[in-house]
Amino acid sequence: MIPFRAFRLAGASARSVRLVGILAILGIVGCDAATDRFAANELHGRVVSFRESTGVAAAVEDSAAVVGELFGNPDVPLLPESFPDGLIDLENLQRAAGPVSSDREDVHFGIYRAHCVVCHGLEGGGAGPAAALQNPYPRDFRAGIFKFKSSPRGEKPLRADLTDLLVRGAPGTSMPSFARLPEEDIEAVVDYVIYLSIRGETERRLQRFAVAELGYGDERPDSTADRLLTDGEGHFQSAEIGSAVSQIITDVASAWIDARPVEVPAPPVYSAEAELDAAIERGRQRFHGPVANCASCHGKDGNADAVTLDYDDWTKEQTTRLGLTPSDADQIAPLRRAGALRPRAIQPRRLAWGVYRGTADPESLYRRLVVGIDGTPMPGLLVQEATGATGVTSTEVWELVAFLLSLDGRKDLLLTPSSRQEG
Ligand code: HEC
Ligand code: HEC
Incomplete structure (x- = not known):
């Protein structure tokens, strides 16, 4: 011994x-x-x-x-x-x-x-x-x-x-x-x-x-x-x-x-409503554009009840990563007996509702967009300042955040306090 x-x-x-x-x-x-x-x-x-x-x-x-x-x-x-x-x-x-x-x-x-x-x-x-x-x-x-x-x-x-x-x-x-x-x-x-x-x-x-x-x-x-x-x-x-x-x-x-937190650059602060609205519009276009391509999963203006056949990683481990689909009942049966729950497809969020599972302050949303959501198909964005070349700029990520906040009526969070009072 x-x-x-x-x-x-x-x-x-x-x-x-x-x-x-x-x-x-x-x-x-x-x-x-x-x-x-x-x-x-x-x-x-x-x-x-x-x-x-x-x-x-x-x-x-x-x-x-x-x-x-x-x-x-x-x-x-x-x-x-x-x-x-x-x-x-x-x-x-x-x-x-x-x-x-x-x-x-x-x-x-x-x-x-x-x-x-x-x-x-x-x-x-x-x-x-x-x-x-x-x-x-x-x-x-x-x-x-x-x-x-x-x-x-x-x-x-x-x-x-x-x-x-x-x-x-x-x-x-x-x-x-x-x-x-x-x-x-x-x-x-x-x-x-x-x-x-x-x-x-x-x-x-x-x-x-x-x-x-x-x-x-x-x-x-x-x-x-x-x-x-x-x-x-x-x-x-x-x-x-x-x-x-x-x-x-x-x-x-x-x-x-x-584990360390992802650094978040300070948000651009917009001093006039028109300036913010222009940023939101750029975010909206990027949401639907080819680089960020959010709309491919979340639908036009984040309004989709998208039906996917994709799974989260916990389910994938017991299905697609073993080459199995729910129709392979015989092969899935032993996994079910060992405790696997019935495979359920994952739904991209209907963003227009503004219901967030994670923290939803602007800084957290920025992080969620660059990190994605672990264990799910929601990808993270590559940020140019971090990768040195490819990807979107951090300002462009902030514009996507502005667009998200505009969907649930919280865009004012990105206005300077004085312009908020005026608006
Ligand atoms: C490949 C598909 C896919 C793409 C592309 C995608 N998402 Fe998602 N997104 C998802 C899925 C799936 C979820 C749900 C994850 C979960 O189970 O919580 C999600 C969730 C979210 C959430 C909810 C977070 C929360 O706290 O509830 C936000 C916000 C979001 N996505 C924004 C975006 C934005 C902005 C983009 C583009 C930069 C984008 N997504 C691109 C699939 C995608
Ligand atoms: C009524 C059911 C229910 C109860 C009770 C419950 N949870 Fe959960 N919990 C869930 C569900 C459903 C999820 C998955 C959410 C998702 O995937 O978006 C979850 C997710 C989590 C997560 C993972 C979050 C992440 O970021 O992935 C943690 C940690 C957690 N629960 C801890 C707890 C603790 C600790 C308690 C008791 C104090 C608790 N839960 C009680 C249903 C429950």
Whole structure:
């Protein structure tokens, strides 16, 4: 055995957490037998199985066991030993986890189960009991992809993006606003979302690692030294596997730490209504023109109820990227049994309504146009100042923002205060 301890206990003192764990097992603090384990990610296992044409039951089982040991369970969450400091507040994590309760000082526990689990599921897979009827579906946090954020495409959201989302909700979807929760409960559940996402992404990567690197297939590798297996105290069978696993965790967690907001140049400020209207008109033309080409998806003046056959990335992973369409019922059936929801096409937004799922102040809209929306077909614009050559200028992006704001009667936001008063 190698001296690689894979986990540390969440919370102020390891002993107190162990005590909570024991009490939970004894049923003293409301143990719910049905929820003391996160379900293994069978669905991603199926996707790997399909792609690699191999059985994955053993890889799914062993990955889940390792992740369980590293990250704990829904009642007693842990963080791995190699987990970077400062990203997740351990006390917050514990407060958001576990069964719903509150203490004498009215501190709330079990926030995730009280407010989120019905849609997002215990493990954050997005297929909670209320998920199947929704459009869009609740987010599966385990893919590590988030839509409404201020960082560049492909990067993790900032903590503030998640906090904003929880306060606002995502209007036009069933994601509610939690503005009435105390700020510390919002902060705690944000830690828990980050935890579920990192835990889930680690599990997905471990499944692929087991198949691609360790030789898992229909059977486990012959030698125990090649298995994803610990001695129950966090020691892996070989130093190589131990360090590969901690590298996976470090990579997933660092991406959260490294996230930075996209810089937004100051908006042009228009001092006269006529000047602004001219900018809006240029934005409108660009919206319909060949470079930005927004109208190809959003329709004339953003007015389309476009019907597309396109999917978001969560659905694509289980369909088109495997070469499957909804008519391939036989091949889709095992994915459905593993938890996949019925594929639903994604709709470009009818912009004329002015209902934004993400933050909708001018600066956020600018960012959304240059970043696009992760996990969806909504592309980002290339900005000349950033690329050095191709694309639109930042002023042209601002004119598109002005056009969007004119659609829902908010164009005044781009006027100087004095001309606003006059108008
Ligand atoms: C009634 C169902 C419902 C409940 C309850 C709910 N959500 Fe959601 N949530 C959704 C839906 C639907 C989406 C997807 C919105 C979209 O794709 O545009 C979503 C998306 C999200 C996202 C992803 C946002 C992004 O930028 O991609 C996060 C994070 C999230 N929810 C966190 C939470 C948390 C935390 C709670 C509990 C405090 C919660 N949700 C409760 C339905 C729900
Ligand atoms: C390839 C198709 C496509 C193109 C081109 C496209 N969009 Fe989108 N857009 C989408 C889709 C799909 C969504 C919905 C994403 C989601 O699920 O939230 C969307 C959403 C949006 C939203 C809503 C954001 C929110 O917070 O709710 C805005 C604003 C928007 N697009 C503006 C634009 C503008 C401006 C352009 C041109 C620069 C453009 N789009 C080009 C497909 C497209």
